[in-house]
Amino acid sequence: MFSGEDLEECPLSFRWRWTADSGPLGLLRTRVLVTLLFGGGLLAMWWFVDLEKQQRLRQQHMEQLQKVALGQGNFSLLDHRGQRRTKQDFLGSWLLLYFGFTHCPDICPDELDRLSAVVSTLDQDTSLPPIQPLFITVDPERDDASALARYVQDFHPRLIGLTGALDEVKEVERDYRVYASPGPKDEDGDYIVDHTILIYLISPDGLFLDYYNRMNNQEQITQSIRNHIKAYVRL
Template structure:
């Protein structure tokens, strides 16, 4: 759009005719360009957001499908599939069903163990305490099952568990009951020869087992794993957990 009348004014606020024409001609085009730019940005953001949302949905579906496949595989693994019936360190009868709905860190050992068992129980206690600091995570239940029922009765376990995490539960029973519990997790245990004082060492499997709220074995940790690594692993299992459908 051009102004056809010529102005000869030379006042302080007047513009040369050519400048006025350029200003008037560029104004609408500049506004249109800005609108087009905004429109392109909005479209780009919407398109990018749509792609991101689709990617997140597909990733979530993939993770859930993988977890369900993992659950089906675990159900077929002959490990921790049975039940146990043992006495806790307060003399109460406990079974595996009592711990359904809780995450469990399970360890098999004996109270006369000179160093390995205390080290592993200290490690479990550190893991549980570390996870307790994250209020978004469910509490973990630590369990200690003896492989030496001859010496580890209820009273012995009560004295022993006091040295570790306050939620630690000690479990014992008859030799047959203990054997059944250990066999379910493929735990090896063999008492060594007795010395002149009647003392002996029990050679046994040294593993910490992770059991999910459905009672399924999920993972295990050997002596090479420290408390930080175990806590991180448990945390990841919790975040990817999918409840087993009834």
């Protein structure tokens, strides 16, 4: 065992190690250091494994979406300015899509107001890309480009209205599994169209990602879209 005289004769570096690393305090420091290193290693390993798992799940999800027979086709319609627009024109942008008609008394305006509010809220977050809102009519016989131009003015300034020939619109409805059936006409020739009431979220790859019904409020839709954007992995 070292005496005080022996310690005095030892090199300075050895004396420091003997006084700092021996005894209860030195042992405690060593244990704490080992614990921190071991715990940090485990945490880093867990984070890496979790990241790999999340990326793998997202990739699997995207592959599954590609197999879903929803919104897989192309479309060619006229916008509210009379210009021909196809699905290819919107690739690279996030889309919020709603099917309705301009003579709808209350539901369609309410849904488009909600859609517009969601887009406006997301616009305030500069870290997110802009969302493109789309409105496709299910009543092309009455909703021509000029009718849509008047109608979309009441909603988000980026809202694009789309119409076309009856067969062109029906093709898009089938592609997104939208139900639309005109009701009987009244004495003035007016009628209501019974149709699917959903807002569709479309990724920049043109894939259907999610839908929102009337049970989803504005905050829920906004947060869902934000989560989809943050988790998005381009194919």
